[in-house]
Amino acid sequence: MSMYIIIVGGGNVGIQLAKRLIARNNEVLVLEKDVRQAQKLGNLIGDQHILYGDGCDILIQKEAGFKRADIVVSVTGEDEDNLICCQLAKEVWDVKRVVARVNDPSHEEIFREIGIDDTVSSTGIIFSLIDQQIASDELIPIGHLHRGHVEVVESLLSEKSPLIGQAVRDITLPQGSFIVYIFRGGTGQQVNGDTEFQPGDMVVAMVPTARAEELRTVFADVS
Amino acid sequence: MKVVILGCGRSGASLAVQLSSLGHTVTVIERSPESLRRLGKSYPCRIVLGNGLDLDTLERADVANCDAFFAMTRGDNTNLMAAQIVKRNFKVERVAVKVADPLRSEAYRRLGLFTINAAALISGMCRDWLLNAEFQPVDTYNVNAMEIEV
Numbered sequence: 001m002s003m004y005i006i007i008v009g010g011g012n013v014g015i016q017l018a019k020r021l022i023a024r025n026n027e028v029l030v031l032e033k034d035v036r037q038a039q040k041l042g043n044l045i046g047d048q049h050i051l052y053g054d055g056c057d058i059l060i061q062k063e064a065g066f067k068r069a070d071i072v073v074s075v076t077g078e079d080e081d082n083l084i085c086c087q088l089a090k091e092v093w094d095v096k097r098v099v100a101r102v103n104d105p106s107h108e109e110i111f112r113e114i115g116i117d118d119t120v121s122s123t124g125i126i127f128s129l130i131d132q133q134i135a136s137d138e139l140i141p142i143g144h145l146h147r148g149h150v151e152v153v154e155s156l157l158s159e160k161s162p163l164i165g166q167a168v169r170d171i172t173l174p175q176g177s178f179i180v181y182i183f184r185g186g187t188g189q190q191v192n193g194d195t196e197f198q199p200g201d202m203v204v205a206m207v208p209t210a211r212a213e214e215l216r217t218v219f220a221d222v223s
Numbered sequence: 224m225k226v227v228i229l230g231c232g233r234s235g236a237s238l239a240v241q242l243s244s245l246g247h248t249v250t251v252i253e254r255s256p257e258s259l260r261r262l263g264k265s266y267p268c269r270i271v272l273g274n275g276l277d278l279d280t281l282e283r284a285d286v287a288n289c290d291a292f293f294a295m296t297r298g299d300n301t302n303l304m305a306a307q308i309v310k311r312n313f314k315v316e317r318v319a320v321k322v323a324d325p326l327r328s329e330a331y332r333r334l335g336l337f338t339i340n341a342a343a344l345i346s347g348m349c350r351d352w353l354l355n356a357e358f359q360p361v362d363t364y365n366v367n368a369m370e371i372e373v
Contacts, residue, residue, distance in 0.1 A: 056300055058326040080276060080300035084327070092330055106278050110304075113311055 002026050006069045008055030008085050009076035010034075010041045013101060017073065018045055029064055031055040056085045058092060066093035075101040075120075083107075086116045117147040139216050144209070151209045155219045159199040163219065169193035174214035177207035225289045227252065229275040229305050230296030234321060236261035238293060243267035250284045275305045281313065291317040299324050306336055325366035332362065342366055 003026050007014045010032030021028045022045060031051050032038040038052040053060035055074065066072065072089040074082040079102055086098040100116050102108050105124040112119070143152040157163060163171060168179055168191055182189045183202035189195070197203070207215045224247045228235050231253035239262060243249045249268035252275045253259060259270060273280030275296065286292060292309045294302035299322050306320040320338045322328035328340035339361060347364035351357065 056327070057324065058330060078300070080298065080304040083304050084300040087334075088327070088330060091334055104276070107276070110308055110311065114307060 003070040004065070004068060005029075005071045005073065006031065006064055006066065008072065008074040008082075009101075010037055010050070011075070011077060013075040014073075015041060015044065017075065018049060022049065031060065031064055056081055056088065058088065061088065061093060066095060069093070069095050071095070071097045071099065073099045077103060079103050079107050083111060083114065083116070086111075087114055090115060112148060139205075139212065139219055141212075142204075145206075149209055151207050151212050152204065153207060153212065153215070154202055154204045157197055157199055157201045157203060157219075161197070161199070161219065163197040163203075164199055166197055167193065168195045168197075171218065173205075173218060174207060174211035177205060177211060177215055179203060179205050224248070224291060225285075226250070226291050226293070227284050227286050227289045228293045228295055229253075229302070230294070230321075231258040231261055232295065232297055233261065235293070235295035238295065239268050250289070252280060252284050276301060276308065278308070278312070281305075281309065286315060287313045289315060291315070291319070294318070294320045296321075297323070299327055303327070303331055303336070310336075329365055332365075337362060340364075340366070 005021055005026050005028050007018050007028065007030045010030045014030055018028050018030050028049050029051055030041060030049055031053055032041055033054045035052055038050055042050045051064050055061070066089055072086060072095045074085040076082055082100040082102065086100045089095040089098050097118070098116055099118040099120065100111055102111055102119045102121040103123060105121050108119050108121060108124065139153040139155050141151055141153050144150065145152065179191050181204040182191055182195065184198065184200070205215065226242055226247055227250045228239050229252045231239070231251050235251065239249050239251050244267065250271060251268055252271045252273060254272065254274050256272060259266070262268070271280060271284040273283065275281065286309055292306070292315045294306045296302055302320045302322060306318045309315045310318050318337060320331070320336050322331065322338045322340050325340050325342050328338040328343065332338045343364045343366045344361065346366065348358060351359070
């Protein structure tokens with residue numbers, strides 16, 4: 001199904017996104033507020049896909065057709081611009097789905113509270129990739145499902161983990177959460193009640209986001 | 224009262240000086256040290272250098288314990304985001320936001336923020352002055368001519 005997708009911010013992220021979406025036969029419009037960058041983008045992906053103007057300006061939003069947009073994606077380098085753009089899209093134009101790039105991971109919560117469920121933070125992703133290398137017994141979020149209500153997490157078990165030697169059926173997990181997978185010795189293993197945790201296991205679990213803290217205490221090294 | 228002002232531009236600095244001279248405890252958050260000259264030779268208030276959208280900076284300014292917060296930078300989006308962070312995360316009730324764009328000002332007023340738009344205020348007050356009408360409450364001035372049809 002072809003959609004009308006508006007991308008605010010014609011930097012690298014915006015332009016790569018636009019190219020892929022156009023290739024999939026969507027109707028795509030990129031809003032760029034720097035006139036020279038807008039001209040450059042016009043030559044790159046076609047003038048019909050570019051609108052020069054501030055994506056947070058309600059008159060520009062009107063001209064761009066926010067009212068009929070299926071999705072508005074705001075991927076500028078400034079969190080405040082992405083937040084206000086998406087908030088106006090939701091509140092003024094009633095856009096059903098908005099996606100925002102978040103540069104400062106500590107802002108993700110604000111975006112969610114304001115009602116912008118879909119956020120993408122490259123800083124957060126890169127940090128968790130690095131963090132995975134160094135941290136043991138911590139829950140690392142690796143993705144969200146159901147608009148952020150369910151979290152997929154993984155944890156590398158150290159020798160000090162309280163789970164070592166216990167079987168899956170013996171541990172108490174927060175309501176609604178379960179262990180889905182264990183990576184052991186380089187291969188993935190299915191999990192059943194008899195599976196015993198070993199040091200070096202990479203455990204993948206799913207948990208309702210509201211209970212992620214509870215799950216954290218199950219995995220925590222309490223020593 | 225304890226007041227935090229984000230932005231030491233002309234309006235932020237002027238507000239800081241006025242409130243300080245009335246005896247209120249004022250903290251100014253500003254990211255560029257040069258702007259602090261607007262406060263005059265002897266700073267009448269506490270200064271926190273930093274980005275007002277940064278939660279650490281807001282904590283350093285002790286926003287959680289202030290009676291009122293003013294978002295007065297020249298960036299509309301910065302002001303609107305800071306105001307919402309301060310209301311939601313720091314539970315400050317009295318928050319005023321300077322917004323230069325009349326449409327954005329009106330849109331956020333409808334969403335419950337106390338926004339102040341210079342164009343609406345100045346044009347409305349000029350009108351009232353010309354007509355010898357009484358000045359109205361700040362939040363009733365708006366730029367009717369540019370009302371959008373959604």
